[in-house]
Amino acid sequence: MCHNNINNFNNKEKIMPTNDRVCIIGGGPAGLSCAMYLEKKGYENYVIFEKQNRVGGKCFSPKIKVKHNGVEEEKSFETGAIMGAITYHAVSEMEEFGGYYHCGPDWKPGEPNMRREFRKLDGTVDHPFEPKVNFSIKKTAGLLKLKKQMKKLNKLMQTKYKGYDCYGHLGVAKGEYYGISKGVDGYCGATKEDSFPNYIKGTNPNLKDLALPFSEFCKLNGVEEVQRIWIAPFTSFGYGFFDEIPTALVMKYLDVTTALEFVGMKLWTWPEGTEQIYVHVNEKLKHPALLNSEVVKVERPEGGKIKVTVLRDGKETVEEFDKLIVTTPLDYFANYADATAEEKELFGKIIHEKYCDYIATFEPGKSPNISGYMVDNMVPERLGHAMVYYNRWEYLDRDCPATVYALRNHLGSEDVSYEYTMKTMDEDMEKVGFPVKEKLYAQEVYYCPHVSPKDYADGWYDKLEALQGTKNTFYAGEIISFGDMEDTCAASKDIIGRFF
Numbered sequence: 001m002c003h004n005n006i007n008n009f010n011n012k013e014k015i016m017p018t019n020d021r022v023c024i025i026g027g028g029p030a031g032l033s034c035a036m037y038l039e040k041k042g043y044e045n046y047v048i049f050e051k052q053n054r055v056g057g058k059c060f061s062p063k064i065k066v067k068h069n070g071v072e073e074e075k076s077f078e079t080g081a082i083m084g085a086i087t088y089h090a091v092s093e094m095e096e097f098g099g100y101y102h103c104g105p106d107w108k109p110g111e112p113n114m115r116r117e118f119r120k121l122d123g124t125v126d127h128p129f130e131p132k133v134n135f136s137i138k139k140t141a142g143l144l145k146l147k148k149q150m151k152k153l154n155k156l157m158q159t160k161y162k163g164y165d166c167y168g169h170l171g172v173a174k175g176e177y178y179g180i181s182k183g184v185d186g187y188c189g190a191t192k193e194d195s196f197p198n199y200i201k202g203t204n205p206n207l208k209d210l211a212l213p214f215s216e217f218c219k220l221n222g223v224e225e226v227q228r229i230w231i232a233p234f235t236s237f238g239y240g241f242f243d244e245i246p247t248a249l250v251m252k253y254l255d256v257t258t259a260l261e262f263v264g265m266k267l268w269t270w271p272e273g274t275e276q277i278y279v280h281v282n283e284k285l286k287h288p289a290l291l292n293s294e295v296v297k298v299e300r301p302e303g304g305k306i307k308v309t310v311l312r313d314g315k316e317t318v319e320e321f322d323k324l325i326v327t328t329p330l331d332y333f334a335n336y337a338d339a340t341a342e343e344k345e346l347f348g349k350i351i352h353e354k355y356c357d358y359i360a361t362f363e364p365g366k367s368p369n370i371s372g373y374m375v376d377n378m379v380p381e382r383l384g385h386a387m388v389y390y391n392r393w394e395y396l397d398r399d400c401p402a403t404v405y406a407l408r409n410h411l412g413s414e415d416v417s418y419e420y421t422m423k424t425m426d427e428d429m430e431k432v433g434f435p436v437k438e439k440l441y442a443q444e445v446y447y448c449p450h451v452s453p454k455d456y457a458d459g460w461y462d463k464l465e466a467l468q469g470t471k472n473t474f475y476a477g478e479i480i481s482f483g484d485m486e487d488t489c490a491a492s493k494d495i496i497g498r499f500f
C-alpha cells in the first residue's frame with residue numbers, strides 16, 4: 001500500500017506550491033472536494049471538467065413555484081441528497097470553505113421539515129417504535145428486544161469490530177483497518193484547529209465479517225432485530241437490500257452514532273438545498289469547474305503527458321496533464337479511457353443501484369404533509385414500489401409537492417423497468433391517500449456503486465488501492481468509501497492527503 005504524504009496535509013510550514021497540472025473529471029461533491037483539498041496542499045494548477053451546466057452532481061435542488069393560501073412563492077426541493085448529521089466532518093469543511101451552512105440538528109419553524117411517519121400499504125399510519133400507541137404485550141416485548149440488541153450491537157462494534165469506523169475499506173478483507181478516523185467530535189477525525197487527518201491503523205481479524213451481507217452479519221451476531229432501525233435510512237434511501245450489501249457499507253455509513261441521529265431526527269438540512277454547498281465551494285475555488293465540458297477520451301501514454309479530450313459546445317479539444325483524478329463512475333471509465341486490462345477487470349465488478357425518484361404535485365389538498373416510510377415495500381419482492389416520500393416544507397401543509405423514491409434492482413432478481421416503477425409509485429401513492437397530479441421532475445440515478453460480498457471478501461478495495469497512482473491516475477468519488485456526501489468528500493481528503 002502506498003501511504004505517502006499524509007504528514008504534510010494542512011501543515012502550513014510544509015505546503016509548497018506545485019505546478020503539476022491536475023485534471024479532475026466531474027464537478028460533483030467528489031470533484032469539488034478534491035479541488036478544495038488540492039488547494040489546501042498548495043496545488044494551484046488544476047482543472048475540473050463537468051459535463052452538465054451546473055455543479056453538485058447528485059446534489060440537485062431545483063426551485064419550484066408553490067402556492068399556499070393564495071400566495072405563490074419559489075422554494076427549493078431536493079431530487080438527490082437531502083440530509084447530513086453530526087458525523088459529517090468533511091462536509092463541514094466544505095461548508096466552511098464555501099461559507100454556506102446547514103441548519104439543524106434541532107428543527108426550527110421555517111426550516112426544511114425532517115419529521116416523518118410510517119405508513120402501512122392500506123394507508124393507515126403505523127407507530128412501530130412507540131410502545132404506548134396501539135399498545136400490546138407483543139409490541140412491547142419486541143421493542144425491548146430491539147433495545148437490547150441495539151445496545152449489544154453498539155458494544156460489538158466498539159470491541160469485536162474495533163476499527164470498523166474509519167472511512168474507506170482498506171485492509172478490511174484481510175482483517176486490518178487503515179483510514180481517517182470518523183470520530184464524532186472532531187473534524188474528519190481531527191481537531192477543529194488543525195484539520196490534519198487522524199489516521200488509525202491496526203489489525204483485527206474479526207473485521208473480515210464486514211464482507212458478509214448485513215442480514216447474515218446480524219444473524220451471526222444475534223442482533224437481527226436492529227435491521228428494523230437500519231432499513232429506513234438504508235434501503236429506502238436507495239442503498240440496496242440487506243441480503244446483497246456487504247456489512248462494511250452499511251456500518252461505515254450508518255455507524256451507530258449516525259443511525260441514532262436518524263432515529264432522534266437530529267439531522268442537518270440546507271434551506272436552499274444541498275446543491276448550494278457545492279455552488280458556494282465552486283465560487284471560492286481558484287479555478288471553478290468548467291461546465292458543459294464532457295471528458296470523452298483519456299489517453300495515458302507510457303512516460304508522456306496525459307491527454308484529455310473534452311467535448312464543449314459541440315467541439316472537441318485536447319489538453320495535457322500530469323495527473324488525473326477520476327471521480328465519475330469507474331464502471332464507465334473504459335468507455336472513454338485507455339483502461340488497462342487490470343482496470344477493466346476490476347471496474348467490471350462494480351455494481352450500482354438503480355434509484356428512481358420524482359417530485360410531484362398532488363390533487364388539491366391531498367399532498368402528504370409529513371414525510372413517510374413504507375417499510376412493507378422495502379423488500380426485494382416489491383421492487384419498483386414507493387418506499388419513501390419526502391415532504392420538505394411543513395408550513396405548505398397539504399399543498400406541498402413531495403419527492404417519492406423507489407429502487408428497481410436487486411442482486412439475484414430481475415430488474416423491473418423504469419416505466420413500471422414510475423407507474424407503480426403513482427399507484428402506491430394513490431393507495432395510501434396521496435393521488436399524484438403532475439410529475440415536475442423524474443429521474444433514475446446511477447447510485448451507490450459497490451461490489452458484491454464475495455468480491456469484497458476477495459479484497460476488491462485493496463486491489464483498487466494498489467492501482468492508485470498507476471499511470472498517474474487516482475480514483476476518488478463514491479466508490480472509495482460510500483455513496484453519501486460525507487464519505488465521498490472524506491475520500492477526497494484521504495486521496496489528496498496521501499497521494500498529492
Ligand SMILES: Cc1cc2nc3c(=O)[nH]c(=O)nc-3n(C[C@H](O)[C@H](O)[C@H](O)COP(=O)(O)OP(=O)(O)OC[C@H]3O[C@@H](n4cnc5c(N)ncnc54)[C@H](O)[C@@H]3O)c2cc1C
Nearest residue numbers: 026028029030051057058080081082083295478483484485
Ligand atoms: C435521491 C438521492 C438521495 C440522496 N440522499 C443523500 C443524503 O440525504 N445525504 C447524503 O449525504 N447523500 C445523499 N445522496 C448521495 C450523494 O448525493 C452522493 O453520494 C454524492 O453526490 C456523490 O458525489 P460524487 O461527486 O461522487 O458523484 P456525483 O454526485 O454523481 O457527481 C459526479 C459528477 O460527474 C459528472 N460527470 C460524469 N461523467 C462525466 C464526464 N465524462 N465528464 C465530465 N463530467 C462528468 C456528472 O455530471 C456529475 O456532476 C443522495 C443521492 C440521491 C440521488
